[in-house]
Amino acid sequence: MKLSNGVEWSLHSCVTLSQSSGAVSAQRLAELHQIPPAYLAKHLQALSRANIVSSVHGQIGGYRLARPPEAISLLDVVDAIDGGEALYRCMEIRQRGPLGLAPESCARPCAVARAMRTAEDAWRNALSSTSVADLAVAIDEDSGGTAMADVRRWLKA
Amino acid sequence: MKLSNGVEWSLHSCVTLSQSSGAVSAQRLAELHQIPPAYLAKHLQALSRANIVSSVHGQIGGYRLARPPEAISLLDVVDAIDGGEALYRCMEIRQRGPLGLAPESCARPCAVARAMRTAEDAWRNALSSTSVADLAVAIDEDSGGTAMADVRRWLKA
DNA sequence: GGGGCGCTACTCGGATACTGTATGTCCGAGTCGCAGCGG
DNA sequence: CCGCTGCGACTCGGACATACAGTATCCGAGTAGCGCCCC
Numbered sequence: 001m002k003l004s005n006g007v008e009w010s011l012h013s014c015v016t017l018s019q020s021s022g023a024v025s026a027q028r029l030a031e032l033h034q035i036p037p038a039y040l041a042k043h044l045q046a047l048s049r050a051n052i053v054s055s056v057h058g059q060i061g062g063y064r065l066a067r068p069p070e071a072i073s074l075l076d077v078v079d080a081i082d083g084g085e086a087l088y089r090c091m092e093i094r095q096r097g098p099l100g101l102a103p104e105s106c107a108r109p110c111a112v113a114r115a116m117r118t119a120e121d122a123w124r125n126a127l128s129s130t131s132v133a134d135l136a137v138a139i140d141e142d143s144g145g146t147a148m149a150d151v152r153r154w155l156k157a
Numbered sequence: 158m159k160l161s162n163g164v165e166w167s168l169h170s171c172v173t174l175s176q177s178s179g180a181v182s183a184q185r186l187a188e189l190h191q192i193p194p195a196y197l198a199k200h201l202q203a204l205s206r207a208n209i210v211s212s213v214h215g216q217i218g219g220y221r222l223a224r225p226p227e228a229i230s231l232l233d234v235v236d237a238i239d240g241g242e243a244l245y246r247c248m249e250i251r252q253r254g255p256l257g258l259a260p261e262s263c264a265r266p267c268a269v270a271r272a273m274r275t276a277e278d279a280w281r282n283a284l285s286s287t288s289v290a291d292l293a294v295a296i297d298e299d300s301g302g303t304a305m306a307d308v309r310r311w312l313k314a
Numbered sequence: 315g316g317g318g319c320g321c322t323a324c325t326c327g328g329a330t331a332c333t334g335t336a337t338g339t340c341c342g343a344g345t346c347g348c349a350g351c352g353g
Numbered sequence: 354c355c356g357c358t359g360c361g362a363c364t365c366g367g368a369c370a371t372a373c374a375g376t377a378t379c380c381g382a383g384t385a386g387c388g389c390c391c392c
Binding site: 002006007036038039042059060 | 336339340344
């Protein structure tokens, strides 16, 4: 089981967008990260549908963040790209077979599903506690404080 | 992104095995849960390779837990079935493109990868805090204390 | 009658097809900027 | 000289192929029990 690469690209793209005042085209974002432009565009569409970025058509069009970067969590992006469905989906096999339970006695989720759900909630909770703004700060600090300035400069060029 | 069904089947199978003193064949486990026998067998092989269950050949052969059920966590099973690889794998796109960093300045993992790793650790930690024995108790309590006894009876028949 | 041997039936194990999701790409719909024209 | 209009170029958006991982299956390898034969 692997998370889509689109998650990584989307997160880096969001960080980049957080440094831009204007709209940035998918073409240009793809150029910055050296990734297939059309495929990145597909993922940006998903972000647009999830109201994480807003798109603007036309010659000077592109994408911009729909909200302040502090208000966009990693969970928002992961759910937008991945569909927001649970990693573990209970097939209710407890209702099948010779010892199968009757559906009316299955009001509560299966104990296995509950445990998996609890773990997944821990994951989602951790994801939602970090924002795109936090990422930008962390990346900038890793570079000694030059990375985000470089991005802003490159965006203007 | 979806976790393999094999995880669900394996967990339920482990709970069943925890109620048996002898070995149980894949055929019989599949019958209990009404799932494809050959496919379940494939997953049981994975559990065997991970030393979660031990297999015994021969006419009265089958599988049994290799350790006490208290010593088998959900994480062990998930890793065995799924391969134990990280959900999020950093492609190091920070090293690419016009603003790409030099490899020597990438000793630490990317900030995005760190955040994703932290969340994943929370997930794995939650998974490792629940054991197969815990599951058996929870399932039994959900049924009012009859489920595990029914399983033991069915296994002997 | 007792012990050893061979057969059979049942098990696991890995190699082999098939299906669905993720990956990657393309062309059409829409919109804004700019140039040209008329007033 | 200023405003309007038409064109062009660039953008996003969804529909279309391809590659890989998950799903499902089968047949071969191995072992334990049982019956048979020999002593």
